[in-house]
Amino acid sequence: MISFFERLVDPYVAYDEDDNPPQRLWPFLAAYARPFHRVFVWAALLAIVVAAIEVGLIYYMGRVVDLLSGDPAQVWAQYGTELILAALFILILRPLIQAADVLILNNAILPNFGTLIRWRAHKHVLRQSVGWFENDFAGRIANRIMQTPPAAGEAIFQVFDAIAFSLAYFVGAAVLLAGADPRLMLPLLIWLALYAWLVAWTVKRVGPASQAASDARSLVTGRVVDAYTNIHSVKMFAHHDRELDYAKEAIEKTRDTFQKEMRIYTIMDVALVTLNGLLIVAVVGWGIWLWVQGAASVGIVAAATALTLRLNAMTGWIMWALTTFFRQLGVVAEGMETIAQPITLVDAPGAKPLQLTRGEIELRELSHHYGRGAGGLDRVSLTIRPGEKIGLVGRSGAGKSTLVKLLLRFYDMEQGQILIDGQDITQVTQDSLRRQIGMVQQDSALLHRSVRDNILYGRPDATEAEMIAAAKQAEAHDFILDLADPEGRTGYDAQVGERGVKLSGGQRQRVTLARVILKDAPILVLDEATSALDSEVEAAIQSTLYSMMEGKTVIAIAHRLSTIAAMDRIIVLDQGRVVEEGSHEALLARGGVYASFWNRQSGGFLNPEAAE
Numbered sequence: 196m197i198s199f200f201e202r203l204v205d206p207y208v209a210y211d212e213d214d215n216p217p218q219r220l221w222p223f224l225a226a227y228a229r230p231f232h233r234v235f236v237w238a239a240l241l242a243i244v245v246a247a248i249e250v251g252l253i254y255y256m257g258r259v260v261d262l263l264s265g266d267p268a269q270v271w272a273q274y275g276t277e278l279i280l281a282a283l284f285i286l287i288l289r290p291l292i293q294a295a296d297v298l299i300l301n302n303a304i305l306p307n308f309g310t311l312i313r314w315r316a317h318k319h320v321l322r323q324s325v326g327w328f329e330n331d332f333a334g335r336i337a338n339r340i341m342q343t344p345p346a347a348g349e350a351i352f353q354v355f356d357a358i359a360f361s362l363a364y365f366v367g368a369a370v371l372l373a374g375a376d377p378r379l380m381l382p383l384l385i386w387l388a389l390y391a392w393l394v395a396w397t398v399k400r401v402g403p404a405s406q407a408a409s410d411a412r413s414l415v416t417g418r419v420v421d422a423y424t425n426i427h428s429v430k431m432f433a434h435h436d437r438e439l440d441y442a443k444e445a446i447e448k449t450r451d452t453f454q455k456e457m458r459i460y461t462i463m464d465v466a467l468v469t470l471n472g473l474l475i476v477a478v479v480g481w482g483i484w485l486w487v488q489g490a491a492s493v494g495i496v497a498a499a500t501a502l503t504l505r506l507n508a509m510t511g512w513i514m515w516a517l518t519t520f521f522r523q524l525g526v527v528a529e530g531m532e533t534i535a536q537p538i539t540l541v542d543a544p545g546a547k548p549l550q551l552t553r554g555e556i557e558l559r560e561l562s563h564h565y566g567r568g569a570g571g572l573d574r575v576s577l578t579i580r581p582g583e584k585i586g587l588v589g590r591s592g593a594g595k596s597t598l599v600k601l602l603l604r605f606y607d608m609e610q611g612q613i614l615i616d617g618q619d620i621t622q623v624t625q626d627s628l629r630r631q632i633g634m635v636q637q638d639s640a641l642l643h644r645s646v647r648d649n650i651l652y653g654r655p656d657a658t659e660a661e662m663i664a665a666a667k668q669a670e671a672h673d674f675i676l677d678l679a680d681p682e683g684r685t686g687y688d689a690q691v692g693e694r695g696v697k698l699s700g701g702q703r704q705r706v707t708l709a710r711v712i713l714k715d716a717p718i719l720v721l722d723e724a725t726s727a728l729d730s731e732v733e734a735a736i737q738s739t740l741y742s743m744m745e746g747k748t749v750i751a752i753a754h755r756l757s758t759i760a761a762m763d764r765i766i767v768l769d770q771g772r773v774v775e776e777g778s779h780e781a782l783l784a785r786g787g788v789y790a791s792f793w794n795r796q797s798g799g800f801l802n803p804e805a806a807e
Contacts, residue, residue, distance in 0.1 A: 200302040204230050206311035214538040216319065220528055223535055224347060227312050234303050235355070241296040242359035248289055250367030253505065255281060257498025264493065300356055308351055309344035316340050316534040324540035325605040334420025335413045336533055342409070343530030346523040353523070357516030361509065368502055372478070378485070379499055382477030389470055394514065397463045398521045404456040405525030411449040413529065418445050424693070460518065467514055471507045478503045540607055540625075548627035552616050553581035554717050554748035556602070561611035562771075563597055571597045573771035574611070584749040586759030588789060589768035595752045598768075599720055602750075604628055615718075633716035637723035639707040641695030646675050647687040649695075649706055653714035662687075665713040668739050671705035712743060719744060721751040756793055765789060 208230050217223040228235065259278075262270050271278075317340055328336070365387065372379040422429055422438045429438050482499040486492070556579040564571045572594040579585055587595045601608050604620055613620045620628055633653075641649045650662050657665075666672040666687075678689035680697065695703040711719070721740070737758075753759045760779040767775035767782070767789050775787050782789035 238355040246363035257494040261494030309348040312344040332417030335417035338416040346526035353520040405522035408452040409529040586762040593768040653710035669709035
């Protein structure tokens with residue numbers, strides 16, 4: 196039976212992705228809650244029924260007290276069947292209704308609602324551009340993805356477990372007291388007004404305080420993860436204490452915001468105890484006074500007493516549930532700062548897959564300054580013929596990496612066009628564009644998975660033989676066979692650690708090369724592809740790189756000029772513009788910027804700060 200309720204909602208159900216999700220809290224939650232509408236209706240109905248049963252039991256216990264004031268034999272003879280039916284209801288029907296209520300909340304809503312939000316939030320964030328990720332802590336993004344779903348689930352849980360139940364309970368209590376004597380309802384209504392004021396006072400302060408505390412926690416996570424991710428730099432520069440101070444600043448902010456949040460709860464608790472005391476004295480005292488006057492039976496007084504004691508016990512729970520509800524909404528609101536950000540780099544309406552036939556790349560008046568008005572590229576026009584191999588050279592900041600990022604459409608260019616085989620890359624799908632481009636970066640970070648998973652990332656449907664062939668071509672097969680991780684996995688099954696930290700720089704680079712070899716894309720981008728390799732391995736890899744280039748359009752960035760001297764053409768960038776282009780020999784003969792780089796390089800490396 197439990198599995199039936201667990202399957203009532205599929206958290207992975209298909210949905211229309213929204214590039215501009217709602218920016219306000221309630222529409223945001225409503226968008227995620229659409230698959231749960233039917234379940235939510237049942238949850239609300241069951242909460243009302245459960246509350247009505249609870250109030251009804253208190254009323255019936257008062258009736259039992261009145262019945263017991265008569266002759267025992269006559270009571271049993273006259274009311275025995277009624278009492279047996281009441282007992283059967285309490286033993287059988289009431290648990291079934293409670294079970295349905297609990298199953299809806301605990302098994303249908305809570306696991307699936309959080310899962311749905313986490314899945315869709317992760318899916319949305321993965322669609323963000325590279326630039327979006329570069330502007331935030333990976334730890335903070337992950338923290339918001341992880342803490343928002345349980346917060347939203349807890350908020351929904353409180354709506355049905357506490358809020359709907361308590362509203363129904365208060366209405367039932369008022370009806371019960373009014374049925375006994377309308378005057379008994381007066382102290383309840385006065386108390387209810389004061390209680391509502393206390394709730395409003397608390398809620399008004401809890402939401403912002405909770406959001407501030409949640410934001411502070413995310414900041415701590417971001418800073419701590421940043422230190423762990425860059426632990427080599429922390430150790431190498433002996434900045435243990437500096438990182439502690441950096442984290443302590445955020446931790447202290449978390450403590451301060453949490454203290455402010457807890458002050459609200461302390462004031463609430465003291466005020467609530469006082470209010471509940473007034474409720475008990477007023478309702479029970481008035482009930483006794485009515486009994487003295489002969490206007491109320493002992494059963495009515497007993498029911499009123501039981502009801503107020505039950506309310507006394509419930510109010511703390513209800514208040515905590517309400518504050519938890521709004522506190523969790525504060526967490527959701529903080530998470531929305533990441534999850535609800537619009538996708539700004541999207542496929543054009545009606546975008547079609549890139550149809551690559553020859554591999555020609557054309558840049559037309561291409562400009563991109565990252566919104567700063569300077570740096571990046573400035574009106575670059577360039578045509579790379581099909582199968583042509585060009586080298587990109589320039590000082591740091593000359594625009595080499597910007598050109599590659601725009602080609603991959605990691606950013607949308609501010610001005611100009613990039614055409615591949617005559618197709619504007621902004622008018623084709625991003626996935627189809629990137630599938631046609633293989634790239635080996637200087638920073639050869641790997642996924643925290645097995646070597647096999649990392650190589651197959653280039654082409655997941657490749658066979659084992661094709662994967663091993665790619666590894667051999669990248670001079671990686673032999674060292675991979677010698678790998679072993681702490682869990683005892685070896686060879687291609689060994690885990691490489693976060694960003695591949697368990698491998699040397701050269702080993703990471705060779706696994707990255709194997710991945711790109713396996714992808715076998717018609718356009719190849721090499722960004723310092725051999726920078727992490729020693730001379731012996733580089734010499735072995737060079738032939739691999741040249742075989743990789745066969746039949747492909749190639750863009751190679753290198754500070755080691757000797758690695759690109761054999762390219763068909765060399766493009767020299769300076770301050771975002773093409774200042775020279777030609778073969779290695781032609782540029783040397785010209786005696787310009789490239790010749791000055793060649794003359795000033797040390798050990799085959801370009802000094803990126805070298806003056807002309």
